[in-house]
Structures are given as structure tokens and as C-alpha cells.
Amino acid sequence: MNNFFQPSMNMSTAAIDLAGVKKSFGDKLVVNELSFTVGRGECFGLLGPNGAGKSTIARMVLGMMSPDAGEIKVLDEPVPARARLARMRIGVVPQFDNLEVEFTVRENLLVFGRYFGMGARKIESIVPSLLEFARLESKAGTRVSELSGGMKRRLTLARALINDPHLLVMDEPTTGLDPHARHLIWERLRLLLARGKTILLTTHFMEEAERLCDRLCVLEDGIKIAEGKPHALIEEHIGCHVIEIYGGNPQELYALIRPYARHLEVSGETLFCYAPDPEQVLVRLRGRAGLRLMQRPPNLEDVFLRLTGREMEK
């Protein structure tokens, strides 16, 4: 639904625009010459393993950290110089919860609304709809310290919506949640996208990126190694079925199936075989003792493995 945006479109429609951004801590280059553009109404993902620089990028977009070089524009405001004006129209879900644990759910929303200059009456009038959105209607008077991890995350999401933002910056919104809680958040995020919000989402979870993002940028050590629509990236870099082979001697198997594979990758104990005609490979492996085989469609994990030679940590 949000695929209308193309990076080459008129720049003034962009929600976020990074050009040649660099950031180091000491001698360590954490973000290197990064450029990307996020269109309005788009869900843009920053996908990379821990330490890739995702949070650092999110902080720079919010103006909470200054880049060493390069230019950042968010909602048409130069950042960090006028970041405050941009933040009036941004909602933030930080990587680590920073809710007021001693306050109730309702008090958290009240206090946060006041940071945006909203009066108590105005805030109280929108709290019910926020609680409903976060599925926390029955928890309004509960202290945050008594909420489950998933509920805290949803409260953080509700809190980020209090100023009716155009743009949401979400740093690993579902990390550490169980599958049920994660699916509930995904469903809420899709609803927000349907309402026309723009989302910048960081994740190390490829399934999340694949499900939610219109476009994404794959990062490794602060360097952009690929950018595009999830399915286009998978098609471009893999474009065929994958067979995961566990057990056996990888070297021996390598030689056996090499002629039928477009590409082979060894990672840990697993041999990844990318084959245009998986039957050819399976026929040669069937009946060999001690092997476990799994055939599946390719995903972003494969793209990352293909580009970096290593798996993304789960």
C-alpha cells in the first residue's frame, strides 16, 4: 500500500534525508558515509546485527547525537540544529524502555503529553483512544512495574503517539518479546502505516523487516551493504530456493553438490545451498545417513549471509 514512493522523487516529500553521514566514537568509526531517504508514509527498515550502528543512526535522526560529518534533514528541518521542531512531530520508541515505572499507565501518558505542551484536559480526552490502540484499556490504573514486557512495549508505543506524530522512530520495537506479543505489535504497526504514518524501524530480526518494511537498508559495521525492497533484494541476491543441510562433512558434501548449486555457504554447522533446481540436489543427498535437510524459500537472512559471509545473530 505504501510502495508508491521512489527515492528519486521530489526531495521535499522526504520524511528523512541522510547524506554522507559519519560518526565515530574515539577511533571507532560507527557510521560510515551513510545516505538514505525515507518517503512520507513509508516504512523504512535499518537491518543489521548488534553493533551495526542502528541505534546511533536513530539517535542522530532525533538530534540526540550530532554527526561528525554529513547532513540530516527530518520533516524538512535540519538536524540537530532544529531537531526540537522536528521532534514535535515525531514519536519515539527507544530500544530500551524508559517508562516511569512508579507511575500508572495513565500517569505515564499524562506526564508525557505535558512534555509536548499539552494541557491535562486535552491529554485526558485522547488517553482512552491511546489505551484502546495499545490494548491496555483495563490497565489504566496499573503501575508500570506490574506490567508484562509486551504491555510495557505497547505502552511505549501509545506514549509515542500522544503528540499525533507524522513520523515514528522505533529502535528494535519487538526485541525480547515472545512471539504472541511480537505479532500484536506488528499488527498495531501495520495499522499505523495504514493511517499514513511514516516509520523508521531498526531491527536485527529479518522476519520483522520482511513483514513490515516497504524498503530497507542492510547495515554491517556502520556501512550500508544493500538497500531496496525486501523482495527485490532477495530476488537480486539469491533468486532461487535454499536447502539447509545439517550434519555430515561439509567439505565432502560441498564437492558432491557443487555442480547443481548456484552458490554454497558454510556457516557454523550448516551448509546453505542455493539451487535453481533443488530436486537435483535433494536426489544426491537423500539416503545419506546422518543428514537433515530443509528446503525453503529464500529470505533476508540469506541476503545478509550472501553479502557478509556470516549469519546475523538471532
Added chain:
Amino acid sequence: MGEGYAAAMPANAHNWVAVWLRNFLAWKKVALASILGNLADPMTNLFGLGFGLGIIVGSVDGTSYISFLAAGMVATSAMTAATFETMYAAFARMATMRTWEAILSTQLTLGDIILGELAWAASKAVLAGVAIGVVAAILGYAPWPSILYAIPTIALTGLAFASLAMVVISLAPSYDYFVFYQTLVVTPMVFLCGVVFPLSQMPSSFQHLAGGVAVGSFGRAPSSNNAGPPDARCRHTYRCALHLRGVAVLSVRGTVSSTSDAVRQHATENGDANDAILRDDGV
């Protein structure tokens, strides 16, 4: 760098109120314990020293020793309340509780937060000072109206010490360093400023030193028993206010600059490593 600091300065004249209200809401939940805590220490000093030493000392500056000490305790408790609120509570909000980090993701700037924290610490100083004043008035050691006269000075004392403590927490690498400020600056202040004995008993070089520390005179201002005629008191308050305006303005500026680095560091450092600990503690 320069432009970064400009963006961190207070954005307008009212943003800080939201921070003050946040702290007020948190305080309301523990108000009783907090007030009792504020009273306990100065009251112990007041009765311990007042009755104990009072017998030996007799009268000071024309009033009973315990009245003299009561005025000093008002100033001391204001100083301590503001210092501790900033050094421990505000530091926790900056470094471990991530409260500042949450606020910085809204349209508030670091300057707004600091202003709100300073105003809050000054409010707690007023509360602590007035609480002692009320107890002293009930017991007949101070006239009731003196509490009213003292409020502006108490508030300014609170602002000044909150500002100083704010600079300390932004520069000190960890909690352990706060103790230097406490033992080398805050504690000597009690003796340098005529809280437990009149300044005139000090060697003259110390008297000059004490004169330079504006706070020195605060100890006496609340005690209307010996503070001279009302207009003298007003002049006194005015002079303190001038001193303090300087301190406060400088420290808001200075603190924003130094804290912005500290905050960034804490915000990011706490990231991965400390998070597990923080979550488990439920801080």
C-alpha cells in the same frame, strides 16, 4: 559544537514546568516520608546542639542559642535538600532511570530539563526550610512572620546549591566522586557561614572568605530576632538575589554545556551492558 549547545539551551520560558510537574507527581507518592526525612536531620541537630551547647553558650547576638541555631538550620536544610535532590535524585533520573532520555525524545531541550530540575530542587529546599521554620515557630524559637520573609532567600539558596550540584553531577565520572563535593564544599559551608556559631568568632581571614560565599549571610536572614529592621532584611535578600542570579545563570549555561556530553554518554553507555541489570532491578 557551538551550534549544538545553542540547540540544547532552554527553548522557551515555560517548557521547564512539565519537568517540575513530573517530579511533583513522583514526590506526591512519597510525600510523607520525604517531609519526615527532611525534618529528621536538622531537628536532631537543633535539639542536640541547641539544648546541649545552649546551656554552656547562653545567648548569642542577643537571642537564645537555640533560636540562633534554628535560623541556621533553616538555611542548612535548604542547602542540603537542594544538594541531595540534585546529586542523587536528578542524577538517577539522568543516568540510571532514563527519565531524561525519555524527555529528550520530546520537544523539550536539555536546558528545559535542567531548568525544571533546578526549580524542583529549589522547591524542595523551600519545603525543607519552611518545615524547620514552622517547627521552630511552634516551639517559640522564631516569630511566625520570619518564615514568610525567609522564603525568597531559602528559594535562592536552593537554586544556587542545586545549580552547583548540577555542575558536579555532570562532571563527576560516578557517584563515588560526589563525596568530595559533599565533604570539601557542603560540610565546611555549615561552619564558614555562621550556622552553629556567629561569624564574628572566626579569624578575620575566614570572615572574608565567608563573605565571598554568598550563602554565608543566608543563615542569619531567616532569624528575624536578630536580622535588623525589615528594610535591612530586604536589602539583604536583594543582595543575595543578585549574587544568585549570577550563579544561577552561569550554572544553567555551564551545566547545559557540560551535561549535554554527560547525558549523551550515560544515555549510550547504559545501552546494552547496563540494561539487563536495570531491567531486573525494575528501576
